[in-house]
Amino acid sequence: MKGVILAAGFGTRLWPLTTDRAKPAVPFLNRPVISASIDYLYRFGIREGIINLHHCADSIRMALAGHLPPDLDIHYSEEEEILGTGGALDRVRDHLMQGTFVVVNGKIITEIDLNAALRTHRSAGALATLVLRPNRLHERYSMVEIDERCRIRRFNGFPARPEVPPDRPDSPGPLMFTGIQILEPGIFDYIPRHVFSHTTTTAYPAAIGDGRPVVAHVSDSPWFEISTLHRYLETSLFFLKASSRDMITGSDCRLEPSAHIRQSVLWDRVQVGSRASITRSIIGDDCQIPAESSFDRVVVVRAHAQPEYDRGQIIGENLVVPIPEED
Numbered sequence: 001m002k003g004v005i006l007a008a009g010f011g012t013r014l015w016p017l018t019t020d021r022a023k024p025a026v027p028f029l030n031r032p033v034i035s036a037s038i039d040y041l042y043r044f045g046i047r048e049g050i051i052n053l054h055h056c057a058d059s060i061r062m063a064l065a066g067h068l069p070p071d072l073d074i075h076y077s078e079e080e081e082i083l084g085t086g087g088a089l090d091r092v093r094d095h096l097m098q099g100t101f102v103v104v105n106g107k108i109i110t111e112i113d114l115n116a117a118l119r120t121h122r123s124a125g126a127l128a129t130l131v132l133r134p135n136r137l138h139e140r141y142s143m144v145e146i147d148e149r150c151r152i153r154r155f156n157g158f159p160a161r162p163e164v165p166p167d168r169p170d171s172p173g174p175l176m177f178t179g180i181q182i183l184e185p186g187i188f189d190y191i192p193r194h195v196f197s198h199t200t201t202t203a204y205p206a207a208i209g210d211g212r213p214v215v216a217h218v219s220d221s222p223w224f225e226i227s228t229l230h231r232y233l234e235t236s237l238f239f240l241k242a243s244s245r246d247m248i249t250g251s252d253c254r255l256e257p258s259a260h261i262r263q264s265v266l267w268d269r270v271q272v273g274s275r276a277s278i279t280r281s282i283i284g285d286d287c288q289i290p291a292e293s294s295f296d297r298v299v300v301v302r303a304h305a306q307p308e309y310d311r312g313q314i315i316g317e318n319l320v321v322p323i324p325e326e327d
Contacts (some may be wrong), residue, residue: 003050098185110222265281284302
């Protein structure tokens with residue numbers, strides 16, 4: 001099978017980390033986020049892939065240098081104008097007409113069993129199989145409704161946040177789409193040519209309306225999505241805690257011994273002055289944190305790299321942007 005990794009978004013919700021790079025090129029635990037999607041497909045035997053590009057396209061090419069398995073054949077599809085998920089597939093449809101293929105987002109980290117999803121796909125004779133998971137916390141992900149045969153009925157709006165959090169960890173909650181999908185070439189019957197489109201708003205509803213089997217594979221395996229500052233920080237801290245760490249630094253960082261840094265992510269070439277305090281924060285490339293300064297739950301990037309900004313404030317040579325508590 002071939003794999004497609006969707007990586008052409010603008011990364012707006014991850015600003016200011018995405019001013020000079022695409023969201024999938026953002027470092028996550030010192031590797032580009034998209035490398036997790038590549039590793040995922042590779043782990044399940046996919047050796048040929050296509051990555052679509054748009055915003056800061058070269059940043060993904062550069063980020064992946066040195067992070068690709070030698071026997072993985074990657075092609076890039078650079079979009080002059082962003083095309084949406086359906087338009088992205090339309091642009092490379094000639095490469096995907098030979099058989100079943102897999103599409104994933106370039107911003108996820110997961111342990112979902114792709115082989116199990118493929119078995120669901122084949123046993124159902126599906127045109128498309130979407131991997132879903134329970135959204136127990138009612139986070140801001142669109143709801144997906146299925147019927148008793150696990151066929152997808154429709155895509156709905158965002159779930160309402162419960163006034164009281166679920167008191168049981170196994171409370172199912174609504175189902176949400178993980179961005180992992182297994183498709184047959186017949187899906188192109190429902191993807192318009194040479195225009196912007198999304199599969200969830202155009203192709204899948206049309207196929208469902210024709211009675212074609214668009215089915216769900218529901219998994220409760222670990223899944224994380226890096227698309228907002230809150231999720232980026234919390235997912236980083238989750239993995240750091242799992243490896244008994246409290247913070248991580250990129251290359252060539254200089255930290256004064258008296259600096260107090262905890263639950264934070266520092267990118268490359270960060271300098272932290274004496275007695276500075278950094279807590280639950282993300283510090284971008286080349287930032288200099290002054291001595292005795294204090295930062296708590298913020299993103300800090302170099303101000304000169306942000307010619308325009310509508311959030312945060314300039315402090316010295318840095319732009320400081322608060323991280324929302326939740327999305």
